[in-house]
Amino acid sequence: MAKKPLPIYVLNGPNLNLLGLREPEIYGRTTLNEIGKMVAKQAKTHGLSVVFRQSNHEGELIDWVQEARTKSAGMILNGGAYTHTSLALHDALRALDKPLVEIHLSNPFAREEFRHHSYISSLAKGVIVGFGAGSYLLAVDALASLLEGPAA
Numbered sequence: 001m002a003k004k005p006l007p008i009y010v011l012n013g014p015n016l017n018l019l020g021l022r023e024p025e026i027y028g029r030t031t032l033n034e035i036g037k038m039v040a041k042q043a044k045t046h047g048l049s050v051v052f053r054q055s056n057h058e059g060e061l062i063d064w065v066q067e068a069r070t071k072s073a074g075m076i077l078n079g080g081a082y083t084h085t086s087l088a089l090h091d092a093l094r095a096l097d098k099p100l101v102e103i104h105l106s107n108p109f110a111r112e113e114f115r116h117h118s119y120i121s122s123l124a125k126g127v128i129v130g131f132g133a134g135s136y137l138l139a140v141d142a143l144a145s146l147l148e149g150p151a152a
């Protein structure tokens with residue numbers, strides 16, 4: 001029997017559980033739960049399944065990145081503020097060895113200077129920022145094409 005393809009992991013960092021509830025002018029009105037459903041639908045069009053998670057805890061995110069080494073086909077990561085601070089997340093991602101797409105709802109480069117550096121970008125195949133919830137859907141398409149392409 002053919003083996004089931006591995007899911008893509010979509011991981012979300014701290015405070016993203018508040019999406020749609022606070023600061024809609026920056027992050028939009030769509031909740032994380034709604035984004036999870038949109039992502040699953042978009043992934044299905046590529047024949048992909050999704051593990052969609054959020055944590056406010058750095059260590060839990062790192063545990064999931066480590067889990068994804070063997071249990072995922074690739075990863076979409078919105079690291080939230082840990083993007084700009086976490087060397088530990090960077091080190092975990094170094095060992096991922098699967099295609100990684102970094103995303104942000106907002107455009108960090110159009111915001112405060114402390115958001116301009118990312119500990120994730122140097123390890124990502126690509127970075128998608130500034131399209132609100134659309135960043136997640138663009139990332140699904142991008143990751144799917146990476147997984148389908150010859151260089152996957």
Ligand code: CA2
Nearest residue numbers: 015016018019022023080081104105106
């Ligand atoms: O734009 C993004 O996706 C960010 O990753 C969001 C992070 C921020 O620290 C990054 O610089 C860019 C913050 C997530 C906080 O999410 C909230 C959502 C609603 C209300 C309050 C916070």
